[in-house]
Amino acid sequence: MSFEPNKTACASTPDQEYLPQPRNSNHISKAPLKDKLLTNSSYLAAEIPLKLGHFMSNLWTSGSELSSSFFLHNHETETQQHIIWLLGNAYYNKPLDGIQQAILEAQKDEMFRPVQQENQVHTDTTSMSMLWPSDFYDDFVSRLWMTYRHNYPPIRPSNHKTDIGWGCMLRSGQSLLANTLLIHFLSRDWRRQKQEQTVYKQYSKILHWFLDELSPRAPFSIHRIALLGKQLGKNIGEWFGPSTISQVIQALVSDFAPANLSVYIATDGVIYRDDVQDVATGKKPRGDFSHLITRVSSDEGGRQEAKNLYEASNNDDAATPDRRDSEFKPVLILVALRLGIDSLHPTYYPALKACFEIPSFVGIAGGRPNSSLYFIGLQGDDLIYLDPHFSRPALETKGLSEYTKEDFGTYHCTLPRKINIANLDPSMLLGFYCRTAQDFDLLCDQLDLISQKHSAIVSVQQSAPEYDEDVRSENDFGVLSDEDEELSVDDDDHSIF
Known part of the structure; x- marks a missing residue:
């Protein structure tokens, strides 16, 4: 399609x-x-x-x-x-000759080279860019790329100074959110190579929000993500899954009014129009997961300490205003899915590929088994991704105007990588960004069209079903609820790290 x-x-x-x-x-x-x-x-x-x-x-x-x-x-x-x-x-794209095709094939299913070979990677950038259409390549290198970092201030109450080995889903989630904010503030047509000075200020401010530190000026830092995960029962240094990172993104954005963005989390792969409308117009409050926290019996003191640290890092001026009007606020729609048991089921290939053609699509945080990637592109049956498994030193804490273009250059990837869709893990998080109510209506129409032609992965309904109280009383009979189950099986990520 x-x-x-x-x-x-x-x-x-x-x-x-x-x-x-x-x-x-x-x-x-x-x-x-x-x-x-x-x-x-x-x-x-x-x-x-x-x-x-x-x-x-x-x-x-x-x-x-x-x-x-x-x-x-x-x-x-x-x-x-x-x-x-x-x-x-x-x-x-123009057809490739044999040598060019061999070079691209060599990039499939590979992780980035070891850190000691970083210089060699960058020396290959010029030749690699010639294998791709110039307009595509300009777009690709403009996307924000969040990777492992090391030597940042420890994430209290732990002593973690790096997220190597456990933070790839956190970084993939950061990438999805960061590129949504780029589109939100600078438009989909923005290109890093051609930005004006006035636009550069906004671009640098967005990057500043993702610095690796616990402070009000970095509302989307790895520190705040890890602290929110702690409140959800995920120890700092423990793997996240798509469901956890979606709830964390919703809380982070809701607590930071300057983002001027709302976040809606789909339930069981279903987008309810009325609920999106409530979120986008401020009728539905910030995502509250206190009911999940009370079900976790261990480390109560650690969760409370994480909550205190998180709240202390909030900027009081950035508190979310009480907004209850009919104005449609731009919304990021997050859909956590599991499309198969041990691997992505082939029946979902066409529908998943079709999502990359939707204008409001902002990527997939998920990946191959036991590692999360951020997927942003598609060519045939190959998905183009940004890989967070590449560690760099954390940027030094200094004033916003003191960061150089070289500093920010570490947040952009110059080598497109591809992986065949058959190698994907079935657990993933899809993102869609709708600036207006008209954009949302168009997205719903496009998702309906995909569902009509292919095996549906995301469906759209007008409103969520209402249940009687007795339907919700399964715990009285010792039946494990969905929320209890999610917290008892190490999330739904199957150890994505």
């Missing part, structure tokens, strides 16, 4: 060198249509996303015996390989 590509991203057509001209075109103008197709195959393969409608029209009127279904079947896979999706934007 395919949505209409984002017009901004597709405004510039590929250069002439990206579109090989038909061979001997002056000598076949009167040739049969089938011969024309064979002769112009390279040209059509490169330009088919733009020319398909025009070509199909000519195909029907020509009276040729070659059917449209035959054409689409033989070119579908090749066409998908020539389209690269990046957070809802479509880019068109």
